[in-house]
Amino acid sequence: MKENKNQAFLKGALILIIANLLVKVIGAGFKIPLTYIIHEEGMGLFSSAYNIYAWMFVVATAGFPVAISRMVSESRAKGNHSEVKKILRSALLLMTVIGAIGTAALYFGAGPITSYMANPDAKAGIEAVAPAILFVSIMSVFRGYFQGKQDMIPTAMSEVVEACGKLVAGFCLAWMLLPMGLSFASAGAVMGVTVGALFGMLMIIIIFFFKNRKESKINSRTDFGTSRSTGRIIADLTKIAIPITIGASVFSLTSVIDGIMIMRRLQMSAGFSYEQANALWGSYSGYAHPVFNMPPSIITPIGVSIVPAIAAAMASGDKRFARKTAETAVRITTLFALPCAVGVSVLAGPILLFLFQNKSAEQSLTLLALVIVFVSLVMVTNATLQAIGKENIPVRNMIIGGAIKIIVNYILVGMPSVNINGAPIGSMLCYIVILMLNIYSIKKEIGVEFGIVQTIVKPVLSVLTMSIVAIVAYNYTAFLGNRIAVVIAIGGAGVVYFGMLFILGAITRGDVEMLPKSEKILPIMEKLKLVRK
Numbered sequence: 348m349k350e351n352k353n354q355a356f357l358k359g360a361l362i363l364i365i366a367n368l369l370v371k372v373i374g375a376g377f378k379i380p381l382t383y384i385i386h387e388e389g390m391g392l393f394s395s396a397y398n399i400y401a402w403m404f405v406v407a408t409a410g411f412p413v414a415i416s417r418m419v420s421e422s423r424a425k426g427n428h429s430e431v432k433k434i435l436r437s438a439l440l441l442m443t444v445i446g447a448i449g450t451a452a453l454y455f456g457a458g459p460i461t462s463y464m465a466n467p468d469a470k471a472g473i474e475a476v477a478p479a480i481l482f483v484s485i486m487s488v489f490r491g492y493f494q495g496k497q498d499m500i501p502t503a504m505s506e507v508v509e510a511c512g513k514l515v516a517g518f519c520l521a522w523m524l525l526p527m528g529l530s531f532a533s534a535g536a537v538m539g540v541t542v543g544a545l546f547g548m549l550m551i552i553i554i555f556f557f558k559n560r561k562e563s564k565i566n567s568r569t570d571f572g573t574s575r576s577t578g579r580i581i582a583d584l585t586k587i588a589i590p591i592t593i594g595a596s597v598f599s600l601t602s603v604i605d606g607i608m609i610m611r612r613l614q615m616s617a618g619f620s621y622e623q624a625n626a627l628w629g630s631y632s633g634y635a636h637p638v639f640n641m642p643p644s645i646i647t648p649i650g651v652s653i654v655p656a657i658a659a660a661m662a663s664g665d666k667r668f669a670r671k672t673a674e675t676a677v678r679i680t681t682l683f684a685l686p687c688a689v690g691v692s693v694l695a696g697p698i699l700l701f702l703f704q705n706k707s708a709e710q711s712l713t714l715l716a717l718v719i720v721f722v723s724l725v726m727v728t729n730a731t732l733q734a735i736g737k738e739n740i741p742v743r744n745m746i747i748g749g750a751i752k753i754i755v756n757y758i759l760v761g762m763p764s765v766n767i768n769g770a771p772i773g774s775m776l777c778y779i780v781i782l783m784l785n786i787y788s789i790k791k792e793i794g795v796e797f798g799i800v801q802t803i804v805k806p807v808l809s810v811l812t813m814s815i816v817a818i819v820a821y822n823y824t825a826f827l828g829n830r831i832a833v834v835i836a837i838g839g840a841g842v843v844y845f846g847m848l849f850i851l852g853a854i855t856r857g858d859v860e861m862l863p864k865s866e867k868i869l870p871i872m873e874k875l876k877l878v879r880k
Contacts, residue, residue, distance in 0.1 A: 366503035371641055373510040382633055382703050384521055385532050390633025391625040392533035396472030398606040398632070399460060400540065403449050403480050410592030411442060412491030414584045419495025430575060431495075437580040438488045446484025453477035463607070468625075471534035475541060482544035489551040501554045509547030516542035590738030593745065604749065605632070605770050608756045616761030627767045634699055634708040635771075639715045642687035643722045670795045673731050677724060677786075678802045682853065684723035686844045689810045691716035693817055694836060701833045715771035721778035728785035735792055744784040752777035801853065809847035816843045 382390055415438050422430040453460075454477035461470045486505060493501040517539020524535040575583070609631075613624035691698060695712040699705060729741040752773045759769025789795050817840035824832040848854050856869065 362499040362503050366506050367644060370506050370510040371644060373507070373514050374637075376514055379637075379702055380518060381521060381536055382705065384525060385529055385536065386629070388622065388625050388629050389529040389533045389536075391629030392469045392472055392530055393536050394629065394632030394636070395461070395469035395606055395610070396476055396533070396537045397540065399453065399473060400476040400479060400537075403453065404483055405592065410588030410590070411438065411584065412487045412494060413591050414587035415488060415491030416495040417587060418580070418583065419492055420497075423496065430580075433575070433577065434580055434584075435488065435492050437577045438491065438584060439485065440577070441581050441584065442484040442488045443481070446481035449480035449484065450477045453480060463611075468530040469533070471530055472537040475534045475538040477541075479541040479544040482541070482548045486544065486548040486551055489555050492555070493551075498558075501551050501558075504554065505547040505551040508550040509543040511543070512546035513539045513543030515539070590742055591733060593742045604752050604756060604773075608753070609760055609767065609770060612757065612760040613766060617763045617766050619766070630705075630708045631711045631767050631770060634703055634705060635712040635715050638691060638698060638702065638712055639719060642684065642691070642719050643726065666793055669735065670793050673789055673793065673795045674797055674802075676727050676731065677797060680723050680727045681720065681802060681806055682848065684720040685806050685810050686813055686841070688717050688719035689814050690817060690837065690840060691719065693814045694821060694833065697821060697829055697833045697836070700829045711768055711771055714768060715774065718771060718775045718778055721775065721782050725778050725781050725785060728782065728789060731789055732785060732792075735789075737788065737792060740788045741781075741785065744781045744788070747784065748777040748781035751780055801855070805848070805851045805853035809844050809851060809853060812847050813840045813844035816840050 381393070385393065415434065418434050419431050422428075422434060454474050457470045457473035457477070460473060461467050486509075490502045490505065493499070517536045520535030520538050521532045522535075524531040609628050610624050613619045613627060614621060617624075619627065692713050695716060696706045696709040699707075699709055699712060732738070732740045755773035755776055756769060759765045759772055760767065762769065765772075786797065790797075817836045820839045821832050821836035824835045827835075856873075
């Protein structure tokens with residue numbers, strides 16, 4: 348039975364990872380061509396509107412689906428199918444109200460928000476994206492419901508449909524509205540987010556009605572238990588969701604702070620004109636940030652998929668296994684995140700040319716890329732703390748990190764010599780502090796001892812060797828053209844990095860055992876002497 352549960356979990360995780368990869372590819376197919384149409388200034392307007400939406404999106408889709416999933420799963424385990432339906436109805440009521448309030452706040456507050464951001468041309472974009480809050484709120488309820496039943500396919504399908512809708516509608520609207528000016532073109536691009544959210548919501552609702560019709564008769568014959576009241580269900584949902592939501596918002600925290608502060612500081616303290624400030628902000632948010640966002644979103648599911656084992660170990664009183672799992676999760680995440688961070692940093696200019704034919708954000712991306720490893724580790728350590736029942740600790744640590752980010756942004760972005768580069772420096776310090784506090788809390792709560800040599804020294808030595816190979820390979824193949832040289836440099840660096848990990852013994856037998864199909868992979872690796880105990 349235990350093996351079946353593990354297989355179901357791994358299958359669900361794999362489905363979501365594949366969907367996430369598809370969404371990222373589709374997203375790149377939207378944002379990269381979009382930069383050719385609206386350029387730095389238009390991307391600045393797009394990002395100002397999108398970052399405000401992204402933060403509210405986290406509120407709607409981070410904590411509540413997890414809370415709904417957990418409660419649905421618990422009720423199903425007890426055979427209380429009538430309560431499952433009641434949870435769905437209560438969650439729909441709650442999230443429809445939250446979504447409607449969020450939509451109204453965003454639409455009617457667009458003027459004051461853009462005025463405070465010193466970016467009035469972004470108003471139309473914020474108004475265009477406002478309805479998406481309602482759509483994603485409703486969609487998140489059904490996603491949580493299906494996840495509680497360990498059915499990840501509806502979530503994956505709705506994510507892909509949502510991304511496709513954003514791509515087609517956003518690109519077409521931006522192209523059609525471009526003759527009317529950049530503010531309208533950027534608003535059209537952001538409108539694609541709303542259209543995509545609508546399509547994603549409709550897709551998962553259709554799937555629900557199709558599946559629900561088949562299950563209703565069966566469940567009505569095997570219903571046990573007494574259902575909680577609607578008020579109690581809403582209270583329980585909120586209690587579970589709020590700490591998780593605040594903790595999950597850490598990833599969008601720096602984007603919101605940057606969106607609010609950068610334009611004002613560049614104009615009012617650094618002495619840039621509105622056009623210059625918007626071009627700098629557009630270059631940073633439109634070129635550097637999309638590249639920065641890709642690795643964590645792909646890496647994090649790998650690390651987070653291991654974390655549920657911690658919750659199971661704590662529930663059974665096996666703290667030793669919980670400690671081992673937490674240590675392994677951090678180490679595996681480091682092994683994947685570190686080369687992404689350093690690789691993107693040393694090849695920042697070539698990668699920007701490869702994707703956008705524009706490397707105006709090279710200096711910013713060189714700095715911002717290093718944050719990738721800290722963001723990835725913060726997300727995994729947040730999930731670890733949530734797994735051991737300490738949901739409030741990441742909230743406290745995030746607030747401390749956010750305060751540091753605000754202070755650093757205020758000082759550095761306002762300095763003409765630093766300007767936009769103060770933002771990635773602030774982000775780096777923010778996530779380093781959060782990570783240190785998280786690790787301290789994990790060690791205090793369950794006594795994890797992260798091995799310095801295995802977790803830091805060996806991966807750093809491997810990545811330093813990799814970075815030298817990447818730089819040399821690019822410089823020696825640049826005559827073949829930038830794109831070919833980038834592919835050769837990344838490929839060669841990847842081979843060298845993983846080769847160094849095996850040579851130094853950075854990958855252990857325990858690490859391999861945590862992976863799917865380890866029983867088939869491990870004997871081969873042991874025969875080749877690629878892993879150590």
